[in-house]
Amino acid sequence: MKKLQRFGVSVETELLDKFDEFISERNYKNRSEALRDLMREALVREQWQEDEIIAGAIAFVYDHHHGHLVNDLMELQHDYFTIIISSQHVHLDHDNCMEIILAKGPANQVGKLYDSIRAMKGVKHIDLLRSTTGRQL
Numbered sequence: 001m002k003k004l005q006r007f008g009v010s011v012e013t014e015l016l017d018k019f020d021e022f023i024s025e026r027n028y029k030n031r032s033e034a035l036r037d038l039m040r041e042a043l044v045r046e047q048w049q050e051d052e053i054i055a056g057a058i059a060f061v062y063d064h065h066h067g068h069l070v071n072d073l074m075e076l077q078h079d080y081f082t083i084i085i086s087s088q089h090v091h092l093d094h095d096n097c098m099e100i101i102l103a104k105g106p107a108n109q110v111g112k113l114y115d116s117i118r119a120m121k122g123v124k125h126i127d128l129l130r131s132t133t134g135r136q137l
């Protein structure tokens with residue numbers, strides 16, 4: 001268990017009231033855990049901005065009948081084999097597939113992989129989960 005340290009924060013009553021309402025709606029039992037999560041979120045955002053080693057997920061939906069899309073996706077994923085941890089493919093219906101790629105590596109590379117998939121014709125929707133390896137948090 002990591003060593004805990006207490007610190008005092010001065011804040012306007014109105015802002016604190018809003019924060020308490022915010023954390024209560026999200027089922028936090030106290031301010032400390034909510035503050036810790038917000039601090040970690042800020043640090044993870046910075047990890048991505050500073051091109052640190054991160055972990056993330058790219059989820060996308062596409063029509064597998066579309067041109068050479070399936071082959072292009074395969075080629076692209078081989079280009080990024082050093083950062084792709086795993087990928088999962090599910091057939092949503094006769095035409096549509098959903099794929100989730102888990103990646104760990106420099107943030108810029110994961111971002112480039114995401115951009116490349118997003119720009120492909122036939123990809124209907126895509127989202128990037130910017131997470132962390134969890135180290136130093």
Ligand code: NI
Nearest residue numbers: 064090091097
């Ligand atoms: Ni499929």
